[in-house]
Amino acid sequence: MKKLSSLGLLFLLILFLSGVSQIAFAAENPQYGGTLHLSNDADWDTLDPAYASGFDAGEMAVKFYDGLVRFDFSSNKIVADLAESWEVKNNNQNFIFHLRKGVKFHNGVEFTAQDVKYTFERLYDPEVASPGTWVYPMIKGTAAKLAGESAELAGVKVIDDYTIEFDLSEPFGLFLTHLTLPYGLIVNQSAVEKYGADFSQHPVGTGPFKFVEWEHDNKLVMKANQDYWAGRPYVDQVIYRVIPQPLTDIAEFEANNLDRTVVPEEERERWLNDPEWSDYITTIADLSTYYLALNSDFEPLDNPQVREAINYAIDSKTITDSLFPYYVAANDAIPEGMPGGSDLPIKADPEKAKQLLTEAGYPDGFELDIWVSDSSTSVRVGGVLQALLGRVGIQVNLIKNDWSVFYNTVKNGNAPAYYLSWWADYADPYNFLNALYTTDRIPFNNQEINSLLKEMTITTDTDQRIRLSQQIIKLADQVGDPYIYLYHTSTSYVKHPWVKGDLYHQMYTADKLLTWWIDQDLKAESTN
Structure with missing residues (x-):
């Protein structure tokens, strides 16, 4: 496994100390009430889980909806949510x-197993055209439902009002993890039918917050669900403002108009x-x-030796040192702090590249077109890549x-080389390795x-998953990694001292704002 930088160790320390922070949290006597002021750098495209393909939409959806399971607030462990418990049989199939009994949607309708069945069948309704159909193809009958050949999903069976069974076409050890994705958040049929096409603008779930209003490109307001099955949130209301410019956002924080923001x-x-x-600051x-x-x-990128030469020509440490001093130079696909990374060295050797x-x-090298988006960061990185490859004779x-x-050019496989990123859908190395090494964008x-990826889908053994991840990384390196x-x-996040119970989780779907509270006396003292 790769070594952790001080940053990675900091995050792991946060997770390790979570038990201590919970004790301190309880000792501070959390207060109910007040409005939490937060921001986002873009408007949300939807509040309907079936269409929540982006991080912004998914992060917001978990405030209004619950899934069967969720991430623990202080770790990447999967814990119960709308499902109190579960049984896994037939080798993860x-x-x-x-x-849970007695849970109600925001419209007062009681939650039952029928809602779970409806949610997943709606996801695979061809008329809904959800972008999330890639998430649960292992459930029996999804292909037939998506093709319009079946009205129901064969693999989702209601046993009774409070018991539901999922039958998979093959063993899949990450099924619980996939259920944490926004597409698995449970919706209510009567609410969907009431709002129709406007359901994406009027979320009705079982979550800790109820929808109040949404002024597009301006603000989104929600209020505490007083009857939330896990206990109401501490804050009465949350107002998210849409602030596209980071410097404007931080100025609003300094003016006490935001309670926490990104540095x-x-x-x-x-x-x-x-x-x-x-x-x-965290x-x-x-x-x-x-x-x-x-x-x-x-050509000549079809030659593994050429790809290896490019790898030796590019020094990721130079990129972080010159552009991003607070980032971590990469030696493989697995992010810092996630198990499954390798101990491969960073290949920074121009002479080896020339050889x-x-x-x-x-x-004498060759010419290479590298595609980048026109964002300032992409152009800056492209400039450094251009300089590093130029040292070995590759004209970029x-x-x-x-x-x-x-x-669109990248997606259709029409870019010889391109600069891009992958952000986790869930915290497992498989999510990175499968996305990168089985994509249609490059013919690898x-x-x-x-x-080996197939083995990763089956096993739930953590040590085995780490070994398989490391094997894949080293094998890709041996055959001329296309990346x-x-x-x-x-x-880095900065908050005002009156904000308490705030969470810092790697997964964008983890924080439901349930633990946050505001020290009203401290806020009054600090702002007067």
């Missing part, structure tokens, strides 16, 4: 969930070294990997386009890696 990357050094705020390692992808449909290019028949043409043109298809891994990001 049958899952029986025993549901802009360009201002991290100032804030982290400010004695007034340093005690109120930095966590993101589950992210940024990389340069090499498409072997284009490999000569052996591959390119002693930086192709800059707006996101839609860039992404290694049968041994495919076989040059550049860096893993982190995020």
